[in-house]
Amino acid sequence: MKITVEIQCDGLVGPTHNYAGLAWGNLASMRHGQQTANPRLAALQGLAKMELVAGLGITQLVLPPHQRPDLGLLRRLGFCGSDAQVIRRAMRHAPPLAAWSAAAMWAANAASVSPSADCADGRIHFTPANLIGQLHRSIEAATTARILRAIFSTPQFFAHHDPLPPVPALGDEGAANQLRLAPPGGRRGLEIFVYGSDGLASANTADRPARRYPARQTAAASAAVARNHGLHSRAVAFIRQNPAAIDAGVFHNDVIALSQDNVLICHEHAFATGAVEDIRRRYRMLFRTEPVICVVPDRRFSLADAVDTYLFNSQLLTLPDGRRLWLAPEECQHHRRAMDVLQSLQDQGIFAVLKFVNVRQSMHNGGGPACLRLRVVATAVELAAVHQGVMLTATLAGRLRQWIQRHYRDRLSPRDLADPKLSSESCAALDELVTILCLPGIYDL
């Protein structure tokens, strides 16, 4: 049995972080739209979380932000001239604010990832999410693919797939809709894909349940990812999200469920009826042992509580000594019912240590601690093949902090996005960042 580590890959918040209210069905984004953001604080909060995790002896890696505004998108939409003219012209019309979105910070949506122990060819597989549900996120896939290929570059260990075709029937939002259960100790796991709509199967039928908010992940997309990754059919479960959860603002599964090792924590209304029993049965068949499943009842903690606090969007981390740490958003600390749930999980031995983290700038756009990170389970040999320039050390953290202080604004309203200087400031920042991270060639600067 090979010992594995779980690499936490966090998206560094980009210089154009703003509140444009772009994400329909994501209540925090809808509520905070048009407010003034603080990109510098957002980036520092994200970095502080990374430092906290790295300080616990957990492997932490930095994913660079994407280049914004996306002038290529603006030109494709028919705005022409010099870069400054393109920006001014775009802002004069109904401005496609998507081009300024810093949403790539939510790395849990960057890709689906399967550890080598789960894949037929014994390599770690990556599929960048196509994120086709919303324009501002659909522009991420190409850069994400480039960044992942640059960081996990050794073909002997890492396999990279293209994002799925960009059509609604194959909507894919990555690891935010993936769970994985495995007995402790680095073995194969049961990969659980959570979807909101059937995709291909129901694309042409009129019997889809009416909903307030869209389901972003399709079963057809999840099945395609599982096939591409070479997952064994016995080690995969496809679980339907409860439409009531989506309508309550649970736009990704990681707002309502989380997993680590052999532990699954979910809300009573996270999944369709029978899903938890299905997971339990499959786990038992695969590993001849019981998983630990905690279902949080709605009467103790409602769907609205889950969306308000992001309790389920905590990071459950396994410390080097084998104990588990629950890293919750600070919002939980001031919420009595969230604290009661945490106390009961701790009493059941789900985790030994509880910590809180302030990522409020991200939270106001609907992204909690777990949204900001992508997990990659790797063996020691695989870890050694990862690009070392992005591994968070105290030195790198110090350099990034200075870089943020130097380049980021501390106020950015949607109206400020029209300023062509913001674009040149961002380019200058990213130009320096590729040197800091030793990642040339990921942007077209």
Ligand code: SUG
């Ligand atoms: O896709 N918010 C993101 C939040 C993603 C959170 N990720 C996970 N749950 N894993 C989204 O809804 C808001 C952008 C804006 O409104 O400007 C936004 O895109």
